[in-house]
Amino acid sequence: MSSVLPHPTASSTAKAAATDKPIVNYKPAIFGLAGVLLIMVAYRIYQQIFAFSAGLDSTAPEFDTYWMNLLKGELVLLVCSWAGLWSYLWFTRDRNLTALKPREEMRRYFRLVMFLLVYAFCVYFTGSFFGEEDASWHQTVVRDTSFTPSHIILFYGTVPLYILFGVGSFIYAMTRLPRFAERISLPFAIAVAGPFLILPNLGYNEFGHAFWLMEEYFSAPLHWGFVVLGWSVLALGGVLLQIAQHIYELMGRMEKESAAA
Amino acid sequence: MSRVALSLLSLLAALLFTEVASAHGERNQEPFLRMRSAHFFDVTWSKTKLAVNEEIVVEGKFRLFKDWPVNLPKPNVVFLGNGTPGPVFARVESWINGQPAIQSMALKRDRDYTFKTVLKARIPGRHHVHPMLNVDGAGPLLGPGDWVEVSGRAADFKLPVTTLDGTHIENLEHWATGRVKAWHAIWLVIALAWLGYWIRRPLLIPRYVALREGNEKALVSHTDLAVGAGLIVVVVALVVGGFVYTEAEYPRTIPLQGGRAVVEATPKSDAPVTVIVDRATYDVPGRSMKIAATITNGGQHSIQFGEFATSNLRFINRAVPAAVAHVDPRYPKELLPRNGLKVADTTPLAPGETRKVELEMTDAAWETERLTSLINDPDNRVGGLLFCYDDRDERLVANVSGSIVPVFMDVASAQMRMTH
Amino acid sequence: MSAQLQEGSVTTIYGKRWSVEMADLSRTLDRLAVAIIFIAITAAFHLHYVLTVGDWDFWVDWKDRQYWVTLAPIILIFFPAAVQNVLWSNFRLPIGGTLCVAALTIGVWISRTFGFELWSYFPLSLVWPATMIAGGLILDAVLLLTGNWFFTAVIGGMAFGLVFYPVNWPIMAPYRLPMEIMNSLVSVGDYIGYAYTRTATPEYLRFIERGTLRTFGGHSAVVSAFFSGFVCILTYMVWWWIGGALSRVVTIPNRLKFAMGMPEEKVVRAEQQA
Numbered sequence: 001m002s003s004v005l006p007h008p009t010a011s012s013t014a015k016a017a018a019t020d021k022p023i024v025n026y027k028p029a030i031f032g033l034a035g036v037l038l039i040m041v042a043y044r045i046y047q048q049i050f051a052f053s054a055g056l057d058s059t060a061p062e063f064d065t066y067w068m069n070l071l072k073g074e075l076v077l078l079v080c081s082w083a084g085l086w087s088y089l090w091f092t093r094d095r096n097l098t099a100l101k102p103r104e105e106m107r108r109y110f111r112l113v114m115f116l117l118v119y120a121f122c123v124y125f126t127g128s129f130f131g132e133e134d135a136s137w138h139q140t141v142v143r144d145t146s147f148t149p150s151h152i153i154l155f156y157g158t159v160p161l162y163i164l165f166g167v168g169s170f171i172y173a174m175t176r177l178p179r180f181a182e183r184i185s186l187p188f189a190i191a192v193a194g195p196f197l198i199l200p201n202l203g204y205n206e207f208g209h210a211f212w213l214m215e216e217y218f219s220a221p222l223h224w225g226f227v228v229l230g231w232s233v234l235a236l237g238g239v240l241l242q243i244a245q246h247i248y249e250l251m252g253r254m255e256k257e258s259a260a261a
Numbered sequence: 262m263s264r265v266a267l268s269l270l271s272l273l274a275a276l277l278f279t280e281v282a283s284a285h286g287e288r289n290q291e292p293f294l295r296m297r298s299a300h301f302f303d304v305t306w307s308k309t310k311l312a313v314n315e316e317i318v319v320e321g322k323f324r325l326f327k328d329w330p331v332n333l334p335k336p337n338v339v340f341l342g343n344g345t346p347g348p349v350f351a352r353v354e355s356w357i358n359g360q361p362a363i364q365s366m367a368l369k370r371d372r373d374y375t376f377k378t379v380l381k382a383r384i385p386g387r388h389h390v391h392p393m394l395n396v397d398g399a400g401p402l403l404g405p406g407d408w409v410e411v412s413g414r415a416a417d418f419k420l421p422v423t424t425l426d427g428t429h430i431e432n433l434e435h436w437a438t439g440r441v442k443a444w445h446a447i448w449l450v451i452a453l454a455w456l457g458y459w460i461r462r463p464l465l466i467p468r469y470v471a472l473r474e475g476n477e478k479a480l481v482s483h484t485d486l487a488v489g490a491g492l493i494v495v496v497v498a499l500v501v502g503g504f505v506y507t508e509a510e511y512p513r514t515i516p517l518q519g520g521r522a523v524v525e526a527t528p529k530s531d532a533p534v535t536v537i538v539d540r541a542t543y544d545v546p547g548r549s550m551k552i553a554a555t556i557t558n559g560g561q562h563s564i565q566f567g568e569f570a571t572s573n574l575r576f577i578n579r580a581v582p583a584a585v586a587h588v589d590p591r592y593p594k595e596l597l598p599r600n601g602l603k604v605a606d607t608t609p610l611a612p613g614e615t616r617k618v619e620l621e622m623t624d625a626a627w628e629t630e631r632l633t634s635l636i637n638d639p640d641n642r643v644g645g646l647l648f649c650y651d652d653r654d655e656r657l658v659a660n661v662s663g664s665i666v667p668v669f670m671d672v673a674s675a676q677m678r679m680t681h
Numbered sequence: 682m683s684a685q686l687q688e689g690s691v692t693t694i695y696g697k698r699w700s701v702e703m704a705d706l707s708r709t710l711d712r713l714a715v716a717i718i719f720i721a722i723t724a725a726f727h728l729h730y731v732l733t734v735g736d737w738d739f740w741v742d743w744k745d746r747q748y749w750v751t752l753a754p755i756i757l758i759f760f761p762a763a764v765q766n767v768l769w770s771n772f773r774l775p776i777g778g779t780l781c782v783a784a785l786t787i788g789v790w791i792s793r794t795f796g797f798e799l800w801s802y803f804p805l806s807l808v809w810p811a812t813m814i815a816g817g818l819i820l821d822a823v824l825l826l827t828g829n830w831f832f833t834a835v836i837g838g839m840a841f842g843l844v845f846y847p848v849n850w851p852i853m854a855p856y857r858l859p860m861e862i863m864n865s866l867v868s869v870g871d872y873i874g875y876a877y878t879r880t881a882t883p884e885y886l887r888f889i890e891r892g893t894l895r896t897f898g899g900h901s902a903v904v905s906a907f908f909s910g911f912v913c914i915l916t917y918m919v920w921w922w923i924g925g926a927l928s929r930v931v932t933i934p935n936r937l938k939f940a941m942g943m944p945e946e947k948v949v950r951a952e953q954q955a
Binding site for chain 2: 694695696697699704707708710711714715742743744745746771772773774775776779780782783786787790801802803804805806809810812814815817818819821822823825826828844847848850851852854855856857858859860861862863864865866867868869870871872873875876877878879880881883884885887889890891901
């Protein structure tokens, strides 16, 4: 860790700040959070209206109308959003990171942190809000399909959304920040890949519910795959620590640059 | 607050849906589950329309099938549930053979039991109400369902009880929830205060740098240590004080009751009818099940074959008046296939006689109840109960089970094709 | 202690001089990081909790003197131990335990309200969550006072297990009053669990009050809590280590860096070297 003390002169920083756009722009984060919240509230209201009225019998035509069609829509959205955001981030990457100015790099670090904030917010809806709600639904009714009103929202609605932002933040860091492009951050990879694997782990979950577990209890070992993968979110601590280290180092460079100017 | 929110959301649902229609996914349960596990019969619902706080009695009988599927755990631990969309009714009583069914119990295969469940209407809507057995490892086994309409307001529901120490609880819905909220609030306030005490300071980078540069003393002061010590005192005092106070407040409490109930099965009939299935076929395009069986009347009176029941469908032989008389006019029509049971030879089976009998059940109900998917089952056997009536109109219930063979094409058309 | 002293455009934080702009940026990062940490912990800790001891926490008729008291603290100490390591070892912040249990408490209350109460018709008297904040506070205070993970494991871990039952007793006692129903003795909690149908979660799934219950004078909960405290000590140690491992900054070379705007040969910059 650098021991360079960030102690610029007042005039230099003031000049730099005045001539440049602000480093921290909350707008993307606010839009991201508000958008995610809007989607989640819409999902929850949809459940309130259509779960009991059209979601109890998977053989009924109304189940097809309100639930299977939603699922199909989600799957289309999943493919489009993943392909769209990730390829956008890739094709608009910075192709000359070595020329990156410290102030712009700092700006990108804050954008990355906000990306992570939106990612965490999405993970919250899977791990906590809709995750526990899944228990309330499956313990309330007789499960007759893998695609229940709870699962269609939880696994095919909220999980793809956090994968979108998780992988997106990873690509963002690797394509726009020199330190993350130079070397792959393991905690970052774990914090993104672990929750991502919850989606394929669903195969184990459905296998177990079809062949082993006819009743609903959440503590069943069948569900522990989700638990272990959920632990990987702790690696966000490592990512934040890494970002803090980078930012501190960057502060020193910014100060030097300002002083030189 | 939650009541208000619930009312608002219910109102929203009501605007979009005139009624809450709540069938279960019973049709998607595999046919072998429905044909060869629990057979419910004589099921009645005391009413189909009631208001919030009114009670409905669902009662009847069930037989745990002799030819229980090998891939299902045996009914060694069974709970009498109610197949409703969760707690839209409160279950106030449930009985099996006159014994309380609060707890689970071991039941025997090839034996009959009577059951009775008293449900108190709680959530307005149109609910499908089934009796149901939960069998440990096998899951929910649903009996026949009927639509029950509940009117009124959910907020008016009350479930009062009086405890053995004389405490009258006006409504179990809200019992002691004020304490729950208050204690949670107290602890959360302390937690947020502790977090705020630390988070108000510069956090990540400055503390990281100070620590790496050996300036740890700047990060944790003597005041912080004193506050930490004080926190322990407060927490321990609150825990101990709360516990001691509560012990004094509630001196007579009991642990959760986690035992098993013991129930004897209904005595077996001493006049058995035995059915050996020779060949059973299911004609897929014709939606027709035919069972050729060798039936022996082991009783003292001649019998007729009045009803074949499987998967909560009742195929009634309208040629047998006693069978028709056994059908409650309020019984759900969708569970009484129109074409019923046809028996080729209508001559009564004399006492001691053994005869080859053809039973035929042709109806679209096989399709609508998705029983035709039995050809996808790994254990392709048909199961059901044959209700026989003797010349005194006494009923004898026989098990019917055997392999079933699907017929995928219309034989006449096939022959036509071959001729051409 | 005043963490920050401001003089014009330069400010002193923990004895070190910072420009105001950098201090502001650092504080902005703090705010965002606190939000991320709080939300992420709520998500991951809640997922971990509901899928391991969730059933005991969901239902009033599962909260027994044996398995609930034993298992819940053992499962609950995982995240506090891990997060304490991250926040204490790197930042000397003794808030990991409280942060985790407070986040979990908020997450649980939201889902009990919007999931169990408002969606599935279960009343709060059936689905109230346990409180675990006292244990988190004690863990943090012990770590602060001892400054040592081992003592925190031994003293804090044991306390974490021991306080769980007594801290929940004031909430739970009214649900343990005896009553008679259908000529049988049940507790009020049993009856609430019986009355409000869990269609797919029948009575026999309750994993409660098993074993011989030869509990030295009927003190089942005390024995359970003590055993729980012992396992909490060990669990704390393991999870302190896991927290450290998961939050270590480890990097590996990026073989595709040439496609990401970096030259194939590593550019050595003085600042990066530092």
